[in-house]
Amino acid sequence: MSHNLAQCQRLVKGAVEAGAKALFLPEASDYIASSAAESVGLCQDASKSLFVRGLQKAARDNSLLINVGIHEPTDPPSKRIKNTLIWIDKEGEIAHRYQKLHVFDIDLRPNGPKLKESDAVEPGHETVPPYPTILGKFGSLICFDMRFPEPALRLRRQGAEGLLYPSAFTVPTGKLHWEVILRCRAIETQSWVIAAAQCGRHNEKRVSYGDTIVISPNGRIVGRLDHVEDLDDEKEDAREPDLLTVDIDLDAVKEVRRGIPLLRRTDVYPEI
Numbered sequence: 001m002s003h004n005l006a007q008c009q010r011l012v013k014g015a016v017e018a019g020a021k022a023l024f025l026p027e028a029s030d031y032i033a034s035s036a037a038e039s040v041g042l043c044q045d046a047s048k049s050l051f052v053r054g055l056q057k058a059a060r061d062n063s064l065l066i067n068v069g070i071h072e073p074t075d076p077p078s079k080r081i082k083n084t085l086i087w088i089d090k091e092g093e094i095a096h097r098y099q100k101l102h103v104f105d106i107d108l109r110p111n112g113p114k115l116k117e118s119d120a121v122e123p124g125h126e127t128v129p130p131y132p133t134i135l136g137k138f139g140s141l142i143c144f145d146m147r148f149p150e151p152a153l154r155l156r157r158q159g160a161e162g163l164l165y166p167s168a169f170t171v172p173t174g175k176l177h178w179e180v181i182l183r184c185r186a187i188e189t190q191s192w193v194i195a196a197a198q199c200g201r202h203n204e205k206r207v208s209y210g211d212t213i214v215i216s217p218n219g220r221i222v223g224r225l226d227h228v229e230d231l232d233d234e235k236e237d238a239r240e241p242d243l244l245t246v247d248i249d250l251d252a253v254k255e256v257r258r259g260i261p262l263l264r265r266t267d268v269y270p271e272i
């Protein structure tokens with residue numbers, strides 16, 4: 001965790017030097033464990049976590065908004081933990097919190113991984129209204145949540161101008177689905193999509209696809225970072241986090257929504 005904090009602090013420094021107003025870090029930026037037991041064992045309350053406290057100090061010292069995915073204990077404590085996305089404001093306070101709704105239980109053997117997030121993670125029970133920032137109102141979702149358009153559409157109805165999908169995607173699903181899904185969420189909600197992604201090898205069992213991406217409300221990819229192409233490539237073991245800087249233009253949201261009004265026929269399909 002101290003290693004991850006140091007990496008994130010480097011990204012804070014880069015963001016501040018670039019004049020950024022906010023920094024978006026991936027899902028599970030505090031740690032990715034090699035088993036459910038290890039993931040639960042490493043989890044600490046945010047008030048005690050050196051990782052979270054370090055980022056709170058970095059936000060305060062630099063007057064920088066930070067959005068970051070972490071693990072937190074349930075309340076009351078249980079055998080499982082929460083996969084959450086928090087906003088740390090410029091004063092260093094945790095100002096917004098979302099708990100991942102959909103947990104990733106998949107079996108892609110023999111050509112891909114088998115993962116059972118529900119062994120360690122308790123799914124959330126609600127979406128949270130968009131968080132207003134100087135860059136616009138952002139709806140919080142996490143990784144696998146992107147496969148479900150319903151919460152994205154709800155956040156849009158609640159005023160979101162951008163959607164957040166911090167992630168640690170698998171390599172096979174990343175190659176096939178990542179860009180397509182995220183562009184769909186941007187186009188159908190006519191919102192910015194920011195998906196900060198873990199990239200490279202975590203341990204013997206886990207590799208993340210990467211491809212951090214920012215998509216305009218019109219579905220255009222305005223920035224992206226590297227992704228994993230070849231699982232046997234040695235550079236996957238020693239990747240350093242990259243920083244992507246992008247201008248978020250809120251007029252683009254208005255323009256796209258004016259040009260193509262998406263008036264839903266909920267009289268015909270009220271269940272959505």
Ligand SMILES: O=C(O)CNC(=O)[C@H](CS)NC(=O)CCC(=O)C(=O)O
Binds near residue numbers: 083
């Ligand atoms: O394990 C942790 O600590 C952090 N959590 C994750 O990495 C999660 C659960 S394993 N990853 C995903 O949801 C990937 C989704 C995906 O790859 C897809 O939808 O195809």
